Amino acid sequence: MLLITCPVCAVTAEETEFSCGGPYAPPGHGRLYMRGVVREWWLCEAGCGSWFGLARHSVNQRILGVWAAGKEPPPFPGETA
Amino acid sequence: MPRRPTRRYTLTSLLREARRQHRGWEPAWPKAEPKSSYEVIVVGGGGHGLAAAYYLAKLHGIRNITVLEKGWLGGGNAARNTTIIRSDYLRPESMALYGLSHSLFEHLSTELDFNVLYSPRGLVELAYTRQHMERLARTADANTHYGIRSWMIPPDEVRKLLPLLDDGPHRRYPLYGGLWQPRGGIARHDAVVWAYARMAARLGIDIVENCAVERIETIGGRVSGVRTSRGVISADIVLVAAAADTPALLAPLGISLPVEPVALQAFVSEPLKPALDVVVIAGDVEGYISQSDKGEFVIGGATDPSPGYSRRGAFARIEDTAASLLELFPSLSRVRMMRHWAGTVDITPDRSPIIGPAGPQGLYVNCGWGTGGFKAIPGSGYATASLLAGGKAAHVIEPFGLDRFRQGRLIEESAASAVAH
Numbered sequence: 001m002l003l004i005t006c007p008v009c010a011v012t013a014e015e016t017e018f019s020c021g022g023p024y025a026p027p028g029h030g031r032l033y034m035r036g037v038v039r040e041w042w043l044c045e046a047g048c049g050s051w052f053g054l055a056r057h058s059v060n061q062r063i064l065g066v067w068a069a070g071k072e073p074p075p076f077p078g079e080t081a
Numbered sequence: 082m083p084r085r086p087t088r089r090y091t092l093t094s095l096l097r098e099a100r101r102q103h104r105g106w107e108p109a110w111p112k113a114e115p116k117s118s119y120e121v122i123v124v125g126g127g128g129h130g131l132a133a134a135y136y137l138a139k140l141h142g143i144r145n146i147t148v149l150e151k152g153w154l155g156g157g158n159a160a161r162n163t164t165i166i167r168s169d170y171l172r173p174e175s176m177a178l179y180g181l182s183h184s185l186f187e188h189l190s191t192e193l194d195f196n197v198l199y200s201p202r203g204l205v206e207l208a209y210t211r212q213h214m215e216r217l218a219r220t221a222d223a224n225t226h227y228g229i230r231s232w233m234i235p236p237d238e239v240r241k242l243l244p245l246l247d248d249g250p251h252r253r254y255p256l257y258g259g260l261w262q263p264r265g266g267i268a269r270h271d272a273v274v275w276a277y278a279r280m281a282a283r284l285g286i287d288i289v290e291n292c293a294v295e296r297i298e299t300i301g302g303r304v305s306g307v308r309t310s311r312g313v314i315s316a317d318i319v320l321v322a323a324a325a326d327t328p329a330l331l332a333p334l335g336i337s338l339p340v341e342p343v344a345l346q347a348f349v350s351e352p353l354k355p356a357l358d359v360v361v362i363a364g365d366v367e368g369y370i371s372q373s374d375k376g377e378f379v380i381g382g383a384t385d386p387s388p389g390y391s392r393r394g395a396f397a398r399i400e401d402t403a404a405s406l407l408e409l410f411p412s413l414s415r416v417r418m419m420r421h422w423a424g425t426v427d428i429t430p431d432r433s434p435i436i437g438p439a440g441p442q443g444l445y446v447n448c449g450w451g452t453g454g455f456k457a458i459p460g461s462g463y464a465t466a467s468l469l470a471g472g473k474a475a476h477v478i479e480p481f482g483l484d485r486f487r488q489g490r491l492i493e494e495s496a497a498s499a500v501a502h
Contacts, residue, residue, distance in 0.1 A: 002395075016397045032337060033328070033342050034329045
């Protein structure tokens, strides 16, 4: 179970209050899921309704960061571009 | 005087071994050291990889094969499923493949000299909405047309099959009926893997555990072998059957597989007396339940809310699945759950597997089984072996090639899958 903080409205809640929108890539440029750090779109579904970015490790589930759209952070440790 | 080890599993060998304290059994498969070169390398020692290797050796005479497994046999999705076997699918392509598999299951224990505890006890899919009823009726019609034995049954017959089913005044949904497949059932999942491994090893196939394949080597558009954690192994044909890890192995070759890894959880209760003698699938409450031969209830539900390889499972789904179980059988509310696990299922956009050649000559994939791969192990292995060896059964899996996504020729099974994943 992921505990997520929305970077837009700052609410912290379980992942069931959010919705995963798949890899963080422009439409048509689908990226593959791999073992390691992945960037995803998430929707603050039960909160402010904004889409935001989230980086997490696909094996140990640790969340490395969240950001509002347009404020993409530099690569995280262990992340391959 | 040392006696010859006992190989076959028969009543006489069991009695003989009982007399010498079971010290004479031969290991089911020896721990093989990888050679430097093989005719065929199978990446992934799950059910699909082992079955393909076995049928290559058994039916096509190709015995210079190795199966490379990153962990141990029966440690992946082969041991992380709910063991349900059925072939009541919607599309003709799926019915051919799953139907072939179902028919191979009928004689699998004899074929492999290993009791896989195949139990065709009957399987019912319940409909609690009119829409679901219509969907199941469509599947039943398709099944009848293509020779898969399944038909719709009214609520009265469902109640007769499932005395445990909640039918009282407090039930939440009206029962409309069900899709009944009399030969649907379950089997022992570990036994299927062990049995294929044992017979494959007996036919001369090297099964190498704890050997992770790191990359696939190619020379001039042809596959030349694999680089593993235990050195380079060369081969002209490589079959990658590594479930959710297949995309990462093929990505360096420029091949993109539309496969998403998601955790799917399952639960086993404490053993109870026999109370449920059919497999129950209820898509409307997102649950599927059967009672194992030991008496444990084996329960599954929907996939986790977000993708990943963690094999940990989200708490929300544990609650959802328990809720769906109690929706059907409130009398089980005091039953304790003994075990719980998650497997990383490899889900494709159309919920059908990806089987066929990929990219460089000699490279084949068999993945994307998603939430329903166990039931397909014998058929998938049989047809994949045929594809690799140029046999007659290859046509069964030809529609499942990777090119179907480029051609828009999807084999859409998501509407017909037991539970929406």
